[in-house]
Amino acid sequence: MSSLFPALNAAPDRTALRFGDRTLSYSQLAxxxxxxxxxxxxxxxxxxxAAPALETAVAVVAALLAGVPAVPVNPxxxxxxxxxxxxxxxxxxxxxxxxxxxxxxxxxxxxxxxxTVAEGDxxxxxxxxxxxxxxxxxxxxxxxxxxxxxxxVLSRRAIASNLDAxxxxxQWTEDDVLVHGLPxxxxxxxxxxxxxxxxxxxxxxxLGKFSPGGVAAALSAGGTMLFGVPTMYHRLAExxxxxxxxxxxxxxxxxxxxxxxxxxxxxxxxxxxxxxxHVVERYGMSETLINTSVRADGEPRPGTVGVPLADVDxxxxxxxxxxxxxxxxxxxxxxxxxxxRGPNLFTEYLNRPDATTDAFxxxxxxxGDMATLDREGHVRLVGRKGTDLIKSGGYKIGAGEIxxxxxxxxxxxxxxxxxAPDPDLGEHVVAWIVATDPSDPPSAEELTEFxxxxxxxxxxxxxxxxxxxxxxxDMGKVLKRDLVLPEPGRAGTV
Ligand code: MLC
Ligand code: AMP
Numbered sequence: 390m391s392s393l394f395p396a397l398n399a400a401p402d403r404t405a406l407r408f409g410d411r412t413l414s415y416s417q418l419a420x421x422x423x424x425x426x427x428x429x430x431x432x433x434x435x436x437x438x439a440a441p442a443l444e445t446a447v448a449v450v451a452a453l454l455a456g457v458p459a460v461p462v463n464p465x466x467x468x469x470x471x472x473x474x475x476x477x478x479x480x481x482x483x484x485x486x487x488x489x490x491x492x493x494x495x496x497x498x499x500x501x502x503x504x505t506v507a508e509g510d511x512x513x514x515x516x517x518x519x520x521x522x523x524x525x526x527x528x529x530x531x532x533x534x535x536x537x538x539x540x541x542v543l544s545r546r547a548i549a550s551n552l553d554a555x556x557x558x559x560q561w562t563e564d565d566v567l568v569h570g571l572p573x574x575x576x577x578x579x580x581x582x583x584x585x586x587x588x589x590x591x592x593x594x595x596l597g598k599f600s601p602g603g604v605a606a607a608l609s610a611g612g613t614m615l616f617g618v619p620t621m622y623h624r625l626a627e628x629x630x631x632x633x634x635x636x637x638x639x640x641x642x643x644x645x646x647x648x649x650x651x652x653x654x655x656x657x658x659x660x661x662x663x664x665x666x667h668v669v670e671r672y673g674m675s676e677t678l679i680n681t682s683v684r685a686d687g688e689p690r691p692g693t694v695g696v697p698l699a700d701v702d703x704x705x706x707x708x709x710x711x712x713x714x715x716x717x718x719x720x721x722x723x724x725x726x727x728x729x730r731g732p733n734l735f736t737e738y739l740n741r742p743d744a745t746t747d748a749f750x751x752x753x754x755x756x757g758d759m760a761t762l763d764r765e766g767h768v769r770l771v772g773r774k775g776t777d778l779i780k781s782g783g784y785k786i787g788a789g790e791i792x793x794x795x796x797x798x799x800x801x802x803x804x805x806x807x808x809a810p811d812p813d814l815g816e817h818v819v820a821w822i823v824a825t826d827p828s829d830p831p832s833a834e835e836l837t838e839f840x841x842x843x844x845x846x847x848x849x850x851x852x853x854x855x856x857x858x859x860x861x862x863d864m865g866k867v868l869k870r871d872l873v874l875p876e877p878g879r880a881g882t883v
Contacts (some may be wrong), residue, residue, distance in 0.1 A: 392835040393526075393549055396590030397422075397515040398561065405587060407594045413505070415590070418450060420568035423511025424504035425484065426683055434478055434528070436498070438460045438485035439574040441597055444503040446573070446583045448484040449527070451503075453545070453584075456520035457505050460528045460540070464780045467735050468494050469794065473537040474530055477740055480543055481707040522546035529576060530740055531675040532787035540739030541675045548580055550732040551678035552588045554698035555581065559644055559669075559685045561614070563590035568612035568642075570599030572623070572855035577649050577783070587651040601628035604820035608638035615645045618783025619652040620814055622668060639664040644685055648673060648694075649783035650815045651770060657691040672770060675785075676735045677754060680727075681768050693767040701731040704753065705762060714762045722761045724771055728753035776869040779808030781816050784847045788869075791818065791850065794843045800824055800831035805859050805867045809852065820850035821872050823858060830855045 396403065401416035411419060425447055429435055432455075436466040437448045439461040452459035460478045462471065471494045482502040485491060526545040530538040555561060567586045571578030576759040586593040594612055596603040599621050608615060617625075622645075628635055639645065639660065647666060648671045661667055667689035671682035680703060683695035697703045705725030707715040713725040730753050737745040748754055757774045779786040795804045808816035824830035833853035841849050860871040 392515070392681075393520055393584070394450065394515075394587050396563065396587065400590045403563070403590065403594045404419075406443055407592065408441075408446075409597055410442050411445065413447070417506070418447065419513050419515040420507035420631065421447045421503075421505045422450040422454055423514035424509070424825060425501075426455040427509065427511060427516045428484075428501040428504070429455045429457050429482070432457045432481035434460055435479040436457045436475070436478065436482040436483045437729075438464055438483060438489060438491065439572070439579070440464050440486060440489070440597065441570070441573055442486055443595075444486040444505065445579075446587075446593070446595075447505060448503045449579065449583065451484070451514075452588065453455060453519075453526055454514045454517070458525040458528055458542075460530075461579055463572065463574045463845050464489075465845050467598070467840075467842060467844040467848075468492070470530075470538060470790075471495070472847065473720075474540070477537075478528055478540055488636060504741050516797055519545065522549070525736065527580065529574070529579075531575075532778070532785050532790055533744070534775055535789035536785055536787075536793075537790065539741055539744060542736040542739055543580070543678070544736050547678060547733055547735065548584060549588065550700060551698070552585050553688075554700055554733070555585065555671075555679055555682070557699055558587060558671075558682045558695075559614075559646070561585070561589055561591070565589065565591040565613045565643070566594055566611050567591065567614045567616060568594045568596065568604060568607040568615040568706050570596035570603060571616060571618070575649075575784075576678060577616065577618065578671060578798040579590070580678065581673075599624075601625050601632045603630055605635040605638040608642050608871070609634055613637075613643040615642055616726065617647055618649045619647055619656065620650075620782045622647050622652055622660065623656050623813055626656045629659065629663045636846065639666055642666065644669060646671060646682075648679075650780040652691075654692055661689075661691075667691065672768065674756060675837075676748070677729050677756065678733045680729050680733070680756075683780065690767055693763070693769045695768065696766050697729075697768075698733070701729055701733055703727060703729050705760060706750070706753075706755075710750070710780050714760075721764050724759050724761055726774060727756040727758045727768070727770075728761050729756060730754065732756075774854060776807065779816050779818055781808065781811070781814045782847060783815070786818060786848050791820065791848055793841060794840050795820060795822065795836060798836060798839050800826070800829075801836070803859050805872060807869050807872050809873075813850075816853040818848065819852045819854065819872075821854045821856055825847075825854055827857065828853075 397419040487502040672694035673679035811817040
């Protein structure tokens with residue numbers, strides 16, 4: 390296969406990465422990644438401690454050059470999810486920035502520092518022909534409705550073809566400077582946000598941590614594209630008047646892209662009214678990378694996620710498995726589940742053959758997202774099939790994972806976790822509990838801390854309600870759709 394990153398050789402002097410004041414040109418990145426690749430030895434898989442730092446980008450490029458599948462992990466993972474990822478992916482070693490204190494949960498795995506300069510001659514790495522395109526490039530963990538997160542195996546072919554399809558949709562070139570402050574352990578921030586600019590031979594300017602001021606400064610300093618989750622665009626919309634320089638910075642950008650969750654029309658409208666720019670929405674998933682997008686050369690379509698990318702087949706299917714909403718005449722605007730097919734799809738869930746089989750309908754991947762198609766084929770997402778997945782700040786959170794942790798608290802007899810609408814986060818996590826001793830229920834703080842010891846901070850319940858009983862159907866299944874407050878702030882302990 391040709392190289393995933395031709396610019397490592399072809400554009401040695403161009404800036405590849407900027408994190409704060411630290412930059413690496415393509416030749417410096419080739420040297421640093423080559424040195425890091427040398428440290429991988431015969432690793433079968435490598436866990437990358439994916440802090441929002443330049444080192445994470447170097448480590449992932451190194452693993453891809455060496456043909457060693459990389460497993461990026463959130464450095465703020467809780468003990469339980471980290472232990473699960475280590476046991477499930479059985480990496481040979483951990484790559485982390487020098488002097489990073491690594492938790493005991495890593496169980497004494499060998500580790501190597503990520504190099505930022507070459508110590509020996511590392512030129513061969515960037516020149517070597519890549520391994521088999523069907524081989525695994527990255528394994529990204531994503532929450533499901535129940536149980537622990539699943540490892541989504543993404544081939545080098547899926548990554549390369551999807552980034553090239555996005556370049557076509559967004560007219561993304563080596564002249565682009567991409568700005569974002571996304572985390573580097575998911576598809577959005579890492580694959581699109583780091584590997585995307587590097588595949589084009591352009592530049593990534595990462596903010597370290599998202600803030601409207603950081604966005605204003607980076608776009609004013611030459612940024613041409615911005616990536617963010619809707620919470621980030623909401624915060625930009627809120628800051629349009631107060632943040633100096635933000636309006637001209639956004640107005641001057643070539644492309645503003647939102648994804649990972651729905652961007653409310655009110656935020657679209659506020660940003661467009663102030664800046665004259667339309668935010669472009671695209672729709673993806675860990676398992677599929679990006680399926681659809683509003684095109685840079687197309688009409689702005691707020692409220693839709695655009696059209697399928699080149700090579701992506703998309704169809705809507707009803708409950709009985711029949712195709713609906715083909716966009717022809719009467720089936721326009723009929724709701725169905727989105728199914729997709731194409732070179733963008735993942736290979737499998739690691740160690741989960743049954744889950745992999747269940748995820749497919751023939752060659753089509755069942756996304757679980759519900760949508761309609763309009764007459765021109767634009768996709769409008771309208772919700773999800775189940776209630777057990779929550780999107781908060783663009784993070785996917787499985788209700789079952791949090792319920793399992795809370796059930797281990799001695800003060801909790803029963804629990805259901807749901808997502809409640811939130812103007813900033815899209816949804817926030819709510820726990821509904823029945824206390825073991827109703828006269829002495831555990832406090833919300835105690836339960837939140839209990840969860841945060843086991844899971845990443847963003848999975849903590851923001852609200853806890855104590856009920857006498859959970860609403861259940863005749864089969865005993867909790868009726869989550871009935872778990873809504875009659876009036877804001879009325880029921881239970883918060
Ligand atoms: C959270 N916090 C709590 C809490 N819950 N504190 C007390 N009680 C609770 N119940 C703390 C957190 O630890 C954190 O602390 C702070 O509150 C904020 O939590 P947060 O949830 O991280 O929010 P915030 O920092 O405000 O960040 C918002 C955000 C972030 C938008 C920057 O959510 C984010 O980076 N989202 C991106 C998600 C993403 O990349 N998704 C892509 C998935 S891929 P502290 O100490 O940190 O301040 C995908 C495919 C596709 O979906 O299509 O792209
Ligand atoms: P993840 O598994 O974290 O990759 O999340 C994938 C899910 O995010 C999808 O199945 C959708 O439900 C949601 N999603 C991604 N992009 C969008 C978007 N632009 N609008 C609405 N939902 C989105």
